[in-house]
Amino acid sequence: MTHVARPMPRRLDSFTLASEAGNERPALDRVARSVAGLGLPAPRVDRLKTAVAEAIMNAIEHGNGNRPEIPVEVEVTQDGDQVIVAITDQGGEAAGKAAAGGDAAINAAEPDLFKKLEGAEGPRGWGLFLIRNMVDAVHVMTDGQRHTIWLAMRTGGAADAGHV
Amino acid sequence: MPGTCEATTRAMSGAAVIELRGEVDGAAARVLADAYEHAVTADGVATTVVLDFTAVDYINSTGIALIVSVLAKARAERRKVVACGLSAHYREIFDITRLSDYIELFPDLDRAVSQLTGPAA
Numbered sequence: 001m002t003h004v005a006r007p008m009p010r011r012l013d014s015f016t017l018a019s020e021a022g023n024e025r026p027a028l029d030r031v032a033r034s035v036a037g038l039g040l041p042a043p044r045v046d047r048l049k050t051a052v053a054e055a056i057m058n059a060i061e062h063g064n065g066n067r068p069e070i071p072v073e074v075e076v077t078q079d080g081d082q083v084i085v086a087i088t089d090q091g092g093e094a095a096g097k098a099a100a101g102g103d104a105a106i107n108a109a110e111p112d113l114f115k116k117l118e119g120a121e122g123p124r125g126w127g128l129f130l131i132r133n134m135v136d137a138v139h140v141m142t143d144g145q146r147h148t149i150w151l152a153m154r155t156g157g158a159a160d161a162g163h164v
Numbered sequence: 165m166p167g168t169c170e171a172t173t174r175a176m177s178g179a180a181v182i183e184l185r186g187e188v189d190g191a192a193a194r195v196l197a198d199a200y201e202h203a204v205t206a207d208g209v210a211t212t213v214v215l216d217f218t219a220v221d222y223i224n225s226t227g228i229a230l231i232v233s234v235l236a237k238a239r240a241e242r243r244k245v246v247a248c249g250l251s252a253h254y255r256e257i258f259d260i261t262r263l264s265d266y267i268e269l270f271p272d273l274d275r276a277v278s279q280l281t282g283p284a285a
Contacts, residue, residue, distance in 0.1 A: 126225035
């Protein structure tokens with residue numbers, strides 16, 4: 001039997017941004033540029049960009065409390081046939097409760113549009129829902145103050161919800 | 165820096181048209197609310213509000229919430245909301261959020277308006 005060594009994950013880009021509203025825009029464009037050579041079809045790049053934008057918004061607002069001096073870290077990695085974007089804030093468990101309280105919260109986020117239209121729910125609350133529906137897999141982990149969400153998208157094939 | 169959003173309103177074929185440009189995010193809250201009020205006030209008989217997204221290049225979850233708020237207000241006032249000019253990606257987002265259950269989508273403004281003025285089915 002011939003064994004083929006699995007390629008090591010390859011870091012495509014790594015950067016930080018100040019925790020200020022709106023900073024997700026240049027960041028998601030930069031992430032899109034970093035995956036440009038991977039053959040992701042344009043509709044899937046759009047999906048990844050939306051998920052990255054929402055995760056960064058959560059990190060800025062809920063993780064770092066809109067404090068510009070606390071950076072959001074973004075790392076883009078190619079691992080086999082998937083691209084993984086890791087977004088880290090310094091919100092620790094508080095960020096988890098406010099925005100992405102672990103994998104269970106990611107999967108439980110199910111806004112009800114009818115209730116929102118009737119005023120029984122507030123109009124917001126779409127971020128985690130969009131993240132979950134835009135990428136193939138999502139994983140959240142808190143290590144002390146570091147709160148990281150990993151967004152994974154296969155570079156080929158259709159989306160299939162799951163975990164990294 | 166938060167994105168910029170601009171809106172132009174006009175009456176077309178009995179509909180109140182809101183043409184949006186730029187980014188529909190949290191910074192668009194005032195623009196969108198004012199545009200809605202101006203559009204329906206200028207044409208007090210308008211029973212349909214058309215949201216034209218042709219010149220919009222970014223919508224985030226906060227923008228979705230703003231659209232939900234406009235839709236809720238319009239429904240409370242018994243006005244219909246339709247949308248046009250969404251890219252394929254944002255049409256998908258309107259589908260998965262189920263906004264497209266409540267907001268009929270058209271490829272462009274001409275087709276949205278012609279549907280409003282066309283013969284009854």
